[in-house]
Amino acid sequence: MFNKYFSLGSRSTIDVNCTVTAVMGHLTSTDFENTNSIAKWCNDDLQLQYLLSTVPIRTYVQGENNPQIALNIYNLCERADHLIICTDCDTEGEYIGWEVLMAANYGLHFEKERDCSVLKEALSNKVRFNSGNVWRMEFSNVEKNHLKKAVTNPKKLDPKKVEAVRTRIEFDLRTGSILTRYLTNHYRKTPYAEDAKNLLVSYGSCQFPALGFVVDRYDRISNFTPEEFYYIYIKTELAKNKVGWARPNLYDRFATSLIYENVINMDSDVVTVSSVVKKHRIDYSPQPLTTVELQKECSRLFNFSAKETLKHAENLYQSGFISYPRTETNCYPPDFDFDSVINQLSNMPEYTPYCEKIVNEGALFKKPRNGSKNDFAHLPIYPLLSVSQNVKNTWTSQKKLVYNFVCVKFLASCCKDAIYNTCTVTLNWGKTSTQEGVDFVQKAEILQEANYKEVISLMFSKNQKKGKSKEVINLKLAELKVGDKIKLLETGVGIGKTTPPPWLKEAGLITLMDINGIGTDATIGEHIETLKTRNYIKCEDRTKYLKPTALGISLIHGFQKMGLGPIITKPFFRSEMEQSLHKIISGQLQGRDVLNQCMRSYSKVLKTTIQKGHILIGEAKVN
């Protein structure tokens, strides 16, 4: 298996001692050289330019357990001929791989500035672990054959990916530091600073665009002026409720009344079925579960914050009940063993009847509909172990809900799609040879095959049945034929009002962050939490609406009035930087150049902010 590492042909045999050890995320932190307390920098805005460009940064082993971990790697490597790095197969994983390589060569002592040139040094032959004996294993799950393949096809660390992450780290650190210092200093002089010494107004390239989304929604709601609109409605023998006309509503009361008078003068007390369209609608079974989906759904269904959800999922993962909960992947590998998971779940009595219908390609089974996302580091989130009632009784209700959600989503994703028969009936009132009359549309939907929906019902408490009256109407509608006449019970002109967009809830914010590339699966929840702890936004207890505070609004509006809205409060700059990072990986750009360009932009931002800072403060006072 290890022949390639020793440049041996496949027929040779060799005895290899293999030691496996681990890291826990990043080994290092990156910070400015010397201590740079906020207090020190807060008093002089002009000095902030130095923090942005000149003050050197250093990367050093930091964290509660990391010195021991780095030392452990160093000690074990003393006896090793080869080093195989098996961190996650994403860019952050590549960077952590570089940290491991540094620990192997230098132990704890890489507190000196060691940039990517040192990686080149490490990959040349100047150090003990170098391009000749350091390997990178590429794997995305721990299935046996997959791992075997990865071990027998070792790759090399990719310096470009390391450089990309290093660029992101430096960018985040420098831009975050200067604006956090500036804002903290200046807001301490405003009425917000009840406790001036402790007020902290932070800026980050993820938290600000996220705050921007919340304030943007607030603006759209507060600038909204409702408008009256008019429509014609009928009530028929078919149902008790009003049915509005099929055409778009009119904002002109007089025009609506004219149309109404035209048809009411026909003196007709029936509507005629003018068309019946019958179709199928496929309601797709859920896709394999990603972190972002888990957080959105748990927020929607159980009102959990994204952070809470991840905490419970993490807990379940650490006790072996579910797979790794931080993943962007929504597809399974072709050889994934669905049956063994389904069999595992059938240990739980409430799931057994459903599992029996799914397992061994049972009546309900269909291979999950794979999505298009793959982080190449982890599988989707799925259950690993069933839980006994006794153990389950010791869990908190939230933990039970998250576990149940993961199980049910998995089973549902292994089911056929649900199929509805739909029936769209157009009713016409007042059509003659000389005029068109008015159309009203009624739709019926009848569930033909529940399939995955049968399983989904496990997620909700029992006795959740939809009103029977609706089903009766559905059946009545489905039986109608063109030309049928239906008696009118009531007609009239209705008045409505346009409504503002709804307040953003956590699920909506997660969606916006996800599609705009703000944060990652593991950090989106953290960023939202930061907005709350900084007192930029508040989550209403009852409604779960996310509303910006006066402070949050003043920040976003202030930057917008300074003309810095697009770069500071919108997601474009962050997305652009992510694209530049990809260009570093593909070799089109150098890390240094990307950094210089970003820093030039932020240097202008800082200059403008210092010049026009009074706008921000003015904004703060108004609110």
Add this chain to the structure above:
DNA sequence: GCAAGGTC
């Protein structure tokens, strides 16, 4: 004390 990214 501050960023964002890993991880427990």
